Amino acid sequence: MYSFAQRKDTKVFDEPLYAHYLSKTEAKKYHPDAELIMNSQECNGQKVVQNMLTENDSEVLFYKNMTHHLLDLNLDFLAQGFNLILTRNPREMLASFYQVIENPTLSDTGYLDHLKLVKYLKEHSIPFLIMDAKEILLNPEAAMKRLCQYSGIPFDSTMLQWQAGSRKEDGVWSEYWYTSIHQSTGFKPYQPKKEPFPEELTSLLKQCEPLYSQLLSMR
Numbered sequence: 001m002y003s004f005a006q007r008k009d010t011k012v013f014d015e016p017l018y019a020h021y022l023s024k025t026e027a028k029k030y031h032p033d034a035e036l037i038m039n040s041q042e043c044n045g046q047k048v049v050q051n052m053l054t055e056n057d058s059e060v061l062f063y064k065n066m067t068h069h070l071l072d073l074n075l076d077f078l079a080q081g082f083n084l085i086l087t088r089n090p091r092e093m094l095a096s097f098y099q100v101i102e103n104p105t106l107s108d109t110g111y112l113d114h115l116k117l118v119k120y121l122k123e124h125s126i127p128f129l130i131m132d133a134k135e136i137l138l139n140p141e142a143a144m145k146r147l148c149q150y151s152g153i154p155f156d157s158t159m160l161q162w163q164a165g166s167r168k169e170d171g172v173w174s175e176y177w178y179t180s181i182h183q184s185t186g187f188k189p190y191q192p193k194k195e196p197f198p199e200e201l202t203s204l205l206k207q208c209e210p211l212y213s214q215l216l217s218m219r
Helices: 018-024 034-040 045-054 075-080 090-097 111-123 133-138 140-151 179-183 199-217
Strands: 010-014 060-064 083-087 128-132
Touching: 018 034, 018 045, 045 075, 075 111, 083 111, 083 199, 090 199, 111 128, 111 199, 128 133, 128 140, 128 199, 133 140
Parallel strands: 010 060, 083 128
Antiparallel strands: none
16 A cells, blocks of 8 residues: 555555444454544445445555455445455464454454455456565565556556655554554565464464465465
């Protein structure tokens, strides 16, 4: 999202379906500032989707969504754009997620929803690209060029750097989730996590790993 926000032809949106997801699930009980989030956004997912489809302020619109936020929605709207499915090694993702959510479940991770979404996109011939966070960090310029080519927009070198700090588009949840991005000025070089993996997440990791591997095999 921060990368695309640097483009002059682009308007970005930070998880517009987060409140919809919280309002329909038990996640509202353990996501930080859930009430604040639900008060800051439209909780009716269908209305959010309609707003997404009628937005026309910029030539390129970038919507950052979590796959599990698509809960109970008609997915026909996904045919109106290009879909990037961004995934990450669960050993690294879970360790980071654990810093905010202490007892995550499989549904919190989104891996199973990724696979369901890919199946839907394939069945309906909707264009998409699967990318892994590691490949972007290993070569940001090549990755962004590939993404732009697949999505039918010109590459813009400004996508590779940004100013440190928050953005006006950040959701009210940014203080919990965006500490690292607010300290960055671009894509940080990939570095494997050195901290020990939380032992209490071992069972969840074993559930996530085959789903992640299956997703990567479909790139």
